[in-house]
Amino acid sequence: MLISVPMNNCVFSVRMRASCQDRHLSGAERLVVESDAGAVLAELSLRALNCPGGPPDTVHCHLERIDATTVQYERLPDLSTYHVKDWQEGRRAARALLVRSGVRQAVAACAIDLLATGAAGPGTVMRGAVLMDAKSGDRLETDAVRGVRVSRMDMTAKCRSGLKEQLAMLGLSHPRILEAMVLSGKVLRAPGLIAELCWSDARDYTTGYVADPENGYQRISTLKPVGDPLGGRVFFVDRGVCLLEELVDYLERQAVLFDTSGSISSTRQWVSNDA
């Protein structure tokens, strides 16, 4: 929707979050010109009311004006997909990809274990992401339940429609992929960010990914058993090259709009020497 800086120099960040009995059900983020803000707000509200696992008992919708000249324009990460035979192999693949990106082996294993057991405490998922020191494995986020929430990002309408078409040709039409790519694309541009690990807490969505600035967004066909309600995100950080406050400020506040897509490769079988 936003292609160039609008006349009034402002865009709106539109955010939606739906929950039921404090359990997160659905969330979405958009960056739009003022004239589209109302329609997008209505679209996201409707989506919240009809979300899987619903109906929600609470829906928060948030509109915030942003100076359009501060928006950072970027290219989306490249996308690849590894097919693994089961979630155990998926986790081995995730560990190998994390190690290739510069995360220490023991730290990668610890992060996988953390998401598998509950990053906000045993059996409990966080609302945002873990920030983890890629060398020591220390957790750096100040609130281990909320974590760090990446916000204020989107892609242009042109980029979205082109990407949707490319993904559909490869049978990758799940809306989660577009949203995760935007989130991950922003994360990968963060100062000091080495890699990201993610799998969903949705019981029926078992695909996850490892992303890093060099290899992009690498989907792994399954990272958990069907029915498992746990999941989350871990951002691995090199503390030697960034100030934590600057990193968190970028992740939570900097507006980033993707106007170009990356390359998209067809699915291939994981083989252990891939990483």
Ligand code: AMP
């Ligand atoms: P999802 O892929 O939406 O199922 O989210 C998986 C996990 O990622 C959630 O359980 C949260 O821990 C985390 N998460 C979701 N949205 C965000 C966000 N905007 N920023 C950081 N972490 C998030």
